[in-house]
Amino acid sequence: MTSLFCFKSNYLPCLCLCSAAAFLQPSSAQASDTELGGLLMLDLLYLDELYRGNDSSNSIESEIRRARLDLKHRLNNDWKAKLQVNFDAEESSAEIGDAYVRYQFDDASSMTLGQAKQAMGLERLTSSKNSTFLERSMISNAFGGERNKGINLASQNERYSWSLGAYELPVHEDSDDLNASPYAVTARLTWAPLAEIGKTL
Numbered sequence: 001m002t003s004l005f006c007f008k009s010n011y012l013p014c015l016c017l018c019s020a021a022a023f024l025q026p027s028s029a030q031a032s033d034t035e036l037g038g039l040l041m042l043d044l045l046y047l048d049e050l051y052r053g054n055d056s057s058n059s060i061e062s063e064i065r066r067a068r069l070d071l072k073h074r075l076n077n078d079w080k081a082k083l084q085v086n087f088d089a090e091e092s093s094a095e096i097g098d099a100y101v102r103y104q105f106d107d108a109s110s111m112t113l114g115q116a117k118q119a120m121g122l123e124r125l126t127s128s129k130n131s132t133f134l135e136r137s138m139i140s141n142a143f144g145g146e147r148n149k150g151i152n153l154a155s156q157n158e159r160y161s162w163s164l165g166a167y168e169l170p171v172h173e174d175s176d177d178l179n180a181s182p183y184a185v186t187a188r189l190t191w192a193p194l195a196e197i198g199k200t201l
Helices: 002-024 138-143
Strands: 030-047 059-076 079-088 093-104 109-117 147-156 160-168 183-191
Antiparallel strands (some): 030 059, 059 079, 079 093, 093 109, 109 147, 147 160, 160 183
């Protein structure tokens, strides 16, 4: 309930402002579009009697690894918004993932305002739909950073990318350092001296 209230109080005004900006654009620049999507990753395990010891029956077990719903809206060619809800079957709960508005300066540069991933680590930034393994590595989970509320500026082309953001960090009551700053600045820079089809360094 608290997360939902924070979303309403922080991001709905931003969406209203973006909507107003969209209506102020010339009619020829309108390209409004709404997309509803989702993701379901289901694990299935089949065990025959060979692996069940004295039990001669077969067994099929299943588990939901990931489940989420996405709502994406493009106000026009410059403004976009996204709302993502993640479901946890084990704890029977749901939480807001991405919740942001984004302004596209051009094809390469953008500004993001709201709750989104911090630019820390390639594996962490890669969607679970495109990752090499089923789960991210322990290092990425420990140091990769979570989704936090803030503002981010980013740009990229074929050879380089950079990202700079300022975020508000959640304060945990069981933390060892209650005097730590609730804010963080995150920066990431990449450069590929060799960037060709099938060859990247």
